[in-house]
Amino acid sequence: MLKFDFKKNFLWGSAFSGPQTEGAFFEDGKASSNWDYWFKKEKYRFFNEQPCRNDFYHRYEEDILIAKNLNFNSLRTSIQWSRLIPDGKTVNPKGVEFYNNVINTMLANNIKPIINLFHFDMPTWAQENGGWLSLEVVDAFTFFAKTCFELFGDRVEMFTTFNEPIVVVEGSYWYDWHIPNEISMQDGMQAQWNILIAHLRAVKAYRELKLDRQIGCLLNISPSIARSKNPADQEAAYYHDLFTLNCFLDPMVKNTYPEDLIKLAKKHNFMWTINPGDEALIADESLRVDFLGLNYYQPARVKCLDYLPNFANGAITPHYFYQPYDMPGRKINPYRGWEIFPKGIYLALMNLKNNYNNIPVYISENGMGVENEERFIKDGVIDDQYRINFVKEHLAWMQKAISEGANCFGYHSWAYIDNWSWMNAYKNRYGFVQLDLDNNGQRVLKKSAEFIQTTIANQAINYDEELI
Incomplete structure (x- = not known):
């Protein structure tokens, strides 16, 4: 038995x-929202053309009670901008009522609400007005954030501004798997910069309200692991960190923006516009995040390019500076196509400890998505031992990082009930609880639900072999 030594x-x-x-x-x-619009416009891009069918809007009390019964003491969800301030100017009373009900129901069940503001979704009007390329949208987001703080800040102890902001950039402007489906290196970098400024302006609004609570951001941190010690491979890993992590992490924690990224942009003609006052926001130490959420699923194994790119032609993307490396013999989740490497959660935590002032951090997402889990049903219950093993190994490596001084204060799975997931829809399921779409969305506990319930109660995990 591995006994946890947590605060x-x-x-x-x-x-x-x-x-x-x-x-x-x-x-x-x-x-x-932008996702409502895209689903209507190009439904074929979404697996089995399925919309979201969880219906948390009407079943939030039931779902929060499930969380309580799993022994959870915290939950993280987001406020939909398109529900709270539909036109960007007028607060929707029904939206306020719903989110108040959700927050109050969590608190009544001794569950701490962690409220995120942007989870890839914005009103369609904002997307049509330029999305994150538009300063008007940055202004509107700042108003949205300030409104959330004023409405809910008396009860919400932890706010986060963005979930995985680099995914918005990658999906929307570099690799065509989020609306607006562009491929433009310069637009991607402009969106990255504007999202960063929107984050800082939201933190500034939070500080000015003097709520005496905490505000942070949720970053997906996939440790960059170079194929070899060859300088070219090491440089590729460095570039990966620049484009996918340091452009957000450094300004949020260290009040600096990576100068090497600016030099690279100027050299290859994808430099973005920096507006007056932007750099002062980055340098303002009062706008550092109080904590980080660390979303971890897989490492980023990278290598140098096999062939030198032609920068004069074609659409430049970050993959002109590094490319993925498929390590032979790696353990992989065949349904999602992602490597299973539990040690990566340790590497990410230790990087924050050693290089980012040991900032307080919690694991804000971690999980394993599997397709067609119904084939594993035994006596009416999905026997997801693979998920139990996955979580055990990641918890063990997290515990090791904590024992070595990492300032980690929590572990959140993604997600405790199967949910809709972008273009994936309901293809790969992540929950400890099954969402039975053939039976009116009934919630059915999987085998892993008992595991996580017992783990939290005992503050320990049983294992048959070494996990580290």
Whole structure:
């Protein structure tokens, strides 16, 4: 048995988001979001053309009670901008009522709400007005954030501004798997910069309200692991960190923006616009995050390019500076195509400890998505031993990092109930609890639900072989 040596208030729980669980797409004054619009326009891009069917909007009490029964003491969800402020100017009373009900129901069940503001979703009008390329949208997000703080800050002890902001950049402007489906290196870097400024302006609004709580950001941190010690491979790993992590992590924690990224952009003609006052926001130490959420699923194994790119022609992407490396013999989740490397959670935590002032951090997402889990049903229950093994190994490596001084204060899975997941829809399931779409969305505990419930109760995991 591995006994955990965690602080008394260690956060156990799970993460989900408004657009992936709420449903009720246009009820009670909610406006169209970018995902509502894209689903309507290009439904074929979404697995089995399935919309979100969790219906958390009407079943939040049931779902929060499930979390309580799993022994969770915290949950993270998001506020949909398109539900709270549909037109960007007018607060929707029905939206306020819903989110108040969610927060109050969590608190009544001794569950700490962690409220995120942007989980890839914005109102359609904001997307049509330029999305994250538009300063008007940055202004509108700042107003949205300030409104959330004013409405809910008396009860919410932990806010986060963005979930995985680099995914917005990659999906929307570099690799064509999020709306607006562009491929433009310069637009991607402009969106990255504007998201960073939107984050800093939201933190500034939070500080000015003097709420005496905490605000942070959720970053997906996939440790860059070079194929070899060859300088070219090492440089590729460095570039990967520049484009996918340091462009957010450094300004949020160290008040600096990577100068090498600016030099690279100027050299290869994808430099973005920096507006007056932007750099002063980055340098303002009062706008450092109070904590980070660390989303970890897989490492980023990279190598140098096999062939030198032609920068004069074609659409430049970050893969002009590094490329993925498929390590032979790696353990892989065949359904998601991602490597299973539990040690990566240790490497990510130790990087924050050693290079980022040991900033307080919690594991804000970690999980394993598997397709067609119904084939593993035994006596009416999905026997997801693979998920139990996955979580055990990651918890063991997290515990090792904590024992070596990493300032980690919580572990959240993604997600405790199967939910809708972007283009993936309901293909790969992540939950400890099955969402039975053939039976009116009934919630059915999987084998892993008992495991996580017992783990939290005992603050320990049983194992048959060495986990580290």
